[in-house]
Amino acid sequence: MNDARLLTRILADPSRIGEVRDWTALLCAARAESLGGTLAFRLEGSPVPPKVASILLDARRDAAQARTQALWEAEMARRALADTGIPVVLLKGTAYAAAGLPPALGRSIGDLDILVPRTALPRVEEALLGAGWEWVKENAYDDHYYRTWMHELPPLIHRERDRMIDVHHTILPLTARRTPDAQAMIDDSVALGDGLRILAPEDMVLHAVAHLFADGDLAGGLRNLWDIDRLLRSFTETPAFWSRLDARARRHDLLAPLQRALRLAARFYRTPVEQALAGRSAGDALYERRLLARDGWGRATRRGTRLGFYVRSHWLRMPPMMLAKHLLEKARR
Amino acid sequence: MAGPRYIADPEDQVQSVPLEGLIVLYHRPSGMTHLLAPPGPQILAALAGEVGDAEAVLARISEHFDLAADDPAAAIAARLGELEAAGLVRRV
Amino acid sequence: MRHALALKIGPVSFRIGSAWREPLAQLERLYAGYPAADEVADFTVRLEPATPWRRFARPSVAIRGDYTLPDAAPLPLPLGLLAAEMGMNLQMALGQKRYLLLHAGIVARDGEALILTGASGAGKSTLAALLGEQGWRFMGDEFGLLDPETGFLHPFPRAISLKNAALALFDGADPGRLGPVLRGTPKGMIRHLRPPADAIARMAEPARPALILFPRYGRDFPAEDRPVGAAEVFVRLTQASTNYVSLGARGFDALTALVAEVPARAIDYGSSAEAIAMVERLWAARA
Structure with missing residues (x-):
């Protein structure tokens, strides 16, 4: 069996570990998909060979330490921005960890991602620069590109802690075809105890969906889809969740991506989804093929499928002339 | 005039090991290690779970710590600024 | 593949x-x-x-x-x-997340380990290799693996990476132990040497750290040794570790215990013969 496929089956149902013939290949594929820590928590307490148990224990400890560091970055950003009164919404991994949501278990967390109102950007920038963050060295073109077309400030890095922060003012690039309503997301965000905020449940799912499809060439897709699975499972008991998710997806112009994500999540992780909302499509097979393009040596496979998705991902984000200009600038350097 | 008021994490959130007059400190909330010279550790102890400004810190530590400085309150205030940047104390 | x-x-x-x-x-x-x-x-x-x-x-x-x-x-x-x-x-x-990694050469005698650490080019790798040929058990020339649970060092006896001038020091070694000469590497000429047979046979056998040395090589350096303060040892070892931060409290506990218990000295030397004589003397005099 394809190792990426086996990985998804075991994540969905850890009792299937009897199907593992090559643990090294499974662990390698999981690491390559940034799911090593997640797998380690899913298999906690499962009867695995002693060597595997020891590798999984290391991965759980490592994830716990990464979580501490990520939450600390959020806390330091909170302190830096507290006096501004600007609402700061945590996104992605840090949000899941801060809110104690299930995708956080074992999840690797890279940069700190926050969402703030677009009008507050200059004040956020000033407060962060005053609290020890600095621009990652960028040339003028990149800076212009970020500020004009992307959905975030150019990345900042903290000079002492060496950790990056991405300050978003919308959840998709301004060049993308779809235009989610970021202000509505901020308005409906939920306060955590310490003053930081997270997205409301429906918006959190929709942000994960936007991230899965629009923010790249489906790289890391199995992990993003796992986030969606875990979120849906924890929200599905909330009354009227599915109808609110439906309405919210239309509001943000993300209905079709949401539907595809629901179908793929159900397919890979047996996520309980509302069939009426998920709908049907013949095009899912290509996505499935792309998401499983990983072998037991951790290598990216199916080059043709990948290239198609790369071109497509740029197309989604940028109109053609802009894409040409961007590729030209990239080539020149 | 009272300066900014600070608080440090409770004592069970830090782990200290003395090394030759200095303190190596593991700060659990951040997972970071700090090397502190006096009066850093004394300031942290004085603010552990208890709010205070530079004057209050001075009053609390002067009982068992002799701060050799012309203007002890200003020296404490400067150290508080460093500890704040390191994330070991925060303003309230 | x-x-x-x-x-x-x-x-x-x-x-x-x-x-x-x-x-x-x-x-x-x-x-x-x-x-x-x-x-x-x-x-x-x-x-x-x-x-x-x-x-x-x-x-x-x-x-x-x-x-x-x-x-x-x-x-x-x-x-x-x-x-x-x-x-x-x-x-x-x-x-690596199980052991605290120390960028160091490690050799052992009678179950006790000597840690040789310091800046790149200080000669710790060559020294560890030379000691491994003369009565010490070679445990590694690149990484020391400190077990936070026991405080012991685990051997990691990879092939020794001999660089440039150090190649000549091992001309007499059994040719079967030597790899091909690699020219034009980013670090000049490199040749790998398989560790001595006992280092391989005993590679599952950990050793208790007993002495930390910070060697420094300079052709004109007089052979000298001096104490290094515990705080400096701690800082230098965190800098010599690639995973200290990611081990969190386990790394802190392991390293503070190591520094508190194990004596440390810095040594300057101008030739490997001097260095080996100093190592033997300091080892005999260790607390």
């Missing part, structure tokens, strides 16, 4: 895959006599063409694996053995 090899070094097992046979054949010769690897590898290393056509045309070896540095420069195929060694180093530096 097309070619694969499993290696066990100390407590760590590697799976190394390669698009070409030669690097793995060289690796297999160099590591002849090592015990069989565990069935499950801790880490995977891949040696693969930097781009698909680079398997044949001016073949260049990209170093990848579970952990990869995106900007690591590929090496020409004749340096494939070095690429494999670098790949294993990279997995340890970025992926």
Whole structure:
């Protein structure tokens, strides 16, 4: 069996570990998909060979330490921005960890991602620069590109802690075809105890969906889809969740991506989804093929499928002339 | 005039090991290690779970710590600024 | 992958895959006599063409694996053995989370370990290798693996990487223990040396740290040693560790205990004979 496929089956149902013939290949594929820590928590307490148990224990400890560091970055950003009164919404991994949501278990967390109102950007920038963050060295073109077309400030890095922060003012690039309503997301965000905020449940799912499809060439897709699975499972008991998710997806112009994500999540992780909302499509097979393009040596496979998705991902984000200009600038350097 | 008021994490959130007059400190909330010279550790102890400004810190530590400085309150205030940047104390 | 090899070094097992046979054949010769690897590898290393056509045309070896540095420069195929060694180093530096890694040469005697650490080029690797040929048990020339649970060091007796002038010091070694001479590497001329047989036979046997030395080589340096304060030792060891931060409280506990219990000295030397004499003297006088 394809190792990426086996990985998804075991994540969905850890009792299937009897199907593992090559643990090294499974662990390698999981690491390559940034799911090593997640797998380690899913298999906690499962009867695995002693060597595997020891590798999984290391991965759980490592994830716990990464979580501490990520939450600390959020806390330091909170302190830096507290006096501004600007609402700061945590996104992605840090949000899941801060809110104690299930995708956080074992999840690797890279940069700190926050969402703030677009009008507050200059004040956020000033407060962060005053609290020890600095621009990652960028040339003028990149800076212009970020500020004009992307959905975030150019990345900042903290000079002492060496950790990056991405300050978003919308959840998709301004060049993308779809235009989610970021202000509505901020308005409906939920306060955590310490003053930081997270997205409301429906918006959190929709942000994960936007991230899965629009923010790249489906790289890391199995992990993003796992986030969606875990979120849906924890929200599905909330009354009227599915109808609110439906309405919210239309509001943000993300209905079709949401539907595809629901179908793929159900397919890979047996996520309980509302069939009426998920709908049907013949095009899912290509996505499935792309998401499983990983072998037991951790290598990216199916080059043709990948290239198609790369071109497509740029197309989604940028109109053609802009894409040409961007590729030209990239080539020149 | 009272300066900014600070608080440090409770004592069970830090782990200290003395090394030759200095303190190596593991700060659990951040997972970071700090090397502190006096009066850093004394300031942290004085603010552990208890709010205070530079004057209050001075009053609390002067009982068992002799701060050799012309203007002890200003020296404490400067150290508080460093500890704040390191994330070991925060303003309230 | 097309070619694969499993290696066990100390407590760590590697799976190394390669698009070409030669690097793995060289690796297999160099590591002849090592015990069989565990069935499950801790880490995977891949040696693969930097781009698909680079398997044949001016073949260049990209170093990848579970952990990869995106900007690591590929090496020409004749340096494939070095690429494999670098790949294993990279997995340890970025992926090892069980043991606190100390960038150090380690040798042991009577179950007690000597840690030789310091800046690159200080000679710790060469010193560890030389001591390993004269009565000490060689435990590693690159990484010391400090077990936070026991405070003991685990051997990691990889092939010794001899560089430039150090090659001549081992001219007398059994040729069967030496790898090919690698010219034009980023660090000049390199030749690998298989550790002595007892180092391999006893690679599952940990040792208690007993002395830390910070060697410093300079042709004109008078042979001298001086104490190093505990706080400085602590800071220098955190700098010599690639995973101190990611081990969190376990790393802190392990390192503060090591520094509190084990004496440390800095040594300057101008020749390896001087250094070895100093090591023997300080070892005999250790607290």
